[in-house]
Amino acid sequence: MMDGFSKDDRKLRPRKTAGSAVRSEKVDFQNEGSSRPYGERKPYGEHKPYGERRPYGERKPYGESRPYGERRSFGDNRPHGEQRPYGEHKSYGEHKSYGQRPQQGGPKKSFKRPGTQNASEGIKRMINRRPVVNKSYDGPDYEPEVVKNEIRLNRFMANSGVCSRREADTFIQAGCVTVNGNVVTELGTKVNIFDDDVRFNGERLKGESKVYIVMNKPKGYVTSASDPHAEKTVMDLLKNCPTRVYPVGRLDKATTGVLMFTNDGEIAERLTHPSYDKKKIYQVSLDRSLSQEDFDKIVEGITLGDGFVKADELEFIDEHDHSKLGIEIHSGKNRIVRRIFESLGYTVKALDRAYFAGLTKKGLKKGAWRYLSDSEVNMLKMGAYV
Numbered sequence: 295m296m297d298g299f300s301k302d303d304r305k306l307r308p309r310k311t312a313g314s315a316v317r318s319e320k321v322d323f324q325n326e327g328s329s330r331p332y333g334e335r336k337p338y339g340e341h342k343p344y345g346e347r348r349p350y351g352e353r354k355p356y357g358e359s360r361p362y363g364e365r366r367s368f369g370d371n372r373p374h375g376e377q378r379p380y381g382e383h384k385s386y387g388e389h390k391s392y393g394q395r396p397q398q399g400g401p402k403k404s405f406k407r408p409g410t411q412n413a414s415e416g417i418k419r420m421i422n423r424r425p426v427v428n429k430s431y432d433g434p435d436y437e438p439e440v441v442k443n444e445i446r447l448n449r450f451m452a453n454s455g456v457c458s459r460r461e462a463d464t465f466i467q468a469g470c471v472t473v474n475g476n477v478v479t480e481l482g483t484k485v486n487i488f489d490d491d492v493r494f495n496g497e498r499l500k501g502e503s504k505v506y507i508v509m510n511k512p513k514g515y516v517t518s519a520s521d522p523h524a525e526k527t528v529m530d531l532l533k534n535c536p537t538r539v540y541p542v543g544r545l546d547k548a549t550t551g552v553l554m555f556t557n558d559g560e561i562a563e564r565l566t567h568p569s570y571d572k573k574k575i576y577q578v579s580l581d582r583s584l585s586q587e588d589f590d591k592i593v594e595g596i597t598l599g600d601g602f603v604k605a606d607e608l609e610f611i612d613e614h615d616h617s618k619l620g621i622e623i624h625s626g627k628n629r630i631v632r633r634i635f636e637s638l639g640y641t642v643k644a645l646d647r648a649y650f651a652g653l654t655k656k657g658l659k660k661g662a663w664r665y666l667s668d669s670e671v672n673m674l675k676m677g678a679y680v
Contacts, residue, residue, distance in 0.1 A: 303363060317399070333485070334416055347503040349480045391466040397568050412609045412612055416609070416612060416618075416620060417620045418612025420575055420611070420620045420622065420648075421575060421648060422442055422558055424652070425652055426649075426652060426653075427653050427666075427674050427677070428508070428656055428670055443486055443487060443488060444484045445485065445487060446475070446485065447462070447482075447484065447485050448463050448466065448470065448481070450485055450487060450492060450499065451465070452473070457636045464599065465494065466474050466478060466479060466481060466483075467479055470494060470495055471492065471493070471494055472492070475491070475493050482593075488538055504671075505535075505555075505557055506555075506665065506671050506674070507554065507555040507664070507666065508552065508554055508653050508658070508663065508666060509528065509532075509553060510551065510552070510659060510661065510662055511550055511552075511555075512531075512550060512661045513548055513549075513660075515531065515547065515555065516547050516576070517544045517545045518541070519540045519541065528553065528555075534554075535663075537557060539557045540555065541554070541555055541556070542565050542649070543566045545647060546599065546629055549645045550644075550645070550646045550647070551646040551647030551648055551650075551655060552647050552648065552649065552650040552653050552654060553647075553650075553656040554651075554654050563674060565650075567626075568625070571647065572624060572626075572650070572651040573622055573623075574623055574624065574651075575620060575621070575647070575648050576623070576645055576647050576648065577618070577619075577620055577644075577646045578618070578620070578631065578639045578642060578645055579617060579644040579645075580618075580641075581617070582617055582640065583617045584616055584635075588640075591607055591638065592605050594606055596634065596637060596638075598634070605621050605634070607620075608621050609623035631645060651677065652673065652676070652677045
């Protein structure tokens with residue numbers, strides 16, 4: 295009887311369940327000294343008298359707020375009108391009013407909406423929708439190695455990629471190489487990279503260095519490697535080019551713009567053959583405004599003497615002058631753009647090719663030309679061989 299009760303008395307006592315002792319002895323610390331029973335919440339709208347401060351850590355009841363119109367930035371408790379000390383940063387969330395900007399660097403620039411560009415800006419907008427090879431070109435910073443017409447046979451073989459110069463000497467002495475059908479065994483023999491037929495084990499080698507040129511063709515020049523009846527050809531503008539190249543495609547005498555030259559016959563074919571559908575963008579100036587009816591006909595397609603043709607894209611590039619248009623087309627037929635408009639009764643006053651298979655005339659004045667860099671050639675080939 296250690297707890298003061300007999301064994302029989304303990305049997306008569308009600309058993310306590312788990313946690314009942316804890317609940318019975320729980321003290322209401324929150325409402326201690328309050329007349330409200332434990333768990334009873336303060337009625338909504340019951341507040342302290344005006345001016346009485348809330349104890350530290352006590353949360354503000356829902357709905358209690360500052361007087362109307364009183365604002366305070368986060369962390370900024372200065373009285374209204376007091377200036378911030380020098381070097382003190384703004385509080386978070388403190389901003390200038392909407393639309394207020396500091397005026398720096400002279401007068402504010404005006405913003406032109408898409409429909410108010412002039413013709414040059416309109417044609418640039420069309421070009422920017424296409425992949426461009428020389429988009430980042432800033433100036434003529436590439437000059438290829440000057441190619442000589444005659445070089446040593448072993449060097450020609452090495453340039454073809456079949457072997458090294460030392461290995462080429464071994465093959466020459468073994469009688470594995472022919473020049474224009476004749477077996478050559480003498481070391482130091484020179485060959486013409488353009489005219490001679492050099493074969494290794496019966497297979498013809500092409501050892502010439504490939505050259506790629508882009509020109510901004512001026513008006514009045516015929517696109518031809520040689521024309522005895524023409525006063526001026528585009529080759530006259532390439533007199534300073536030491537390598538023999540030829541134009542890729544044609545632009546008629548009165549048409550200006552992008553023209554490419556190369557001695558790479560494979561890529562030239564892929565850029566000009568109709569089956570590869572290479573895109574071209576022209577800037578067109580007509581003798582009068584193009585009507586909406588004729589605009590729709592060109593987009594839907596018209597039939598010319600040599601077949602059906604339609605524009606891939608056609609748009610007015612000057613909002614205020616509908617005689618100036620940009621046309622994108624992939625057809626390679628002769629004088630196709632001029633013939634499209636002439637079939638509808640219009641006269642083409644000026645025609646400029648602004649885009650050809652990824653090439654533009656960026657950075658080139660009329661009649662100027664430059665070599666394509668290695669990176670530009672790689673991009674051109676990736677576009678040409680897709």
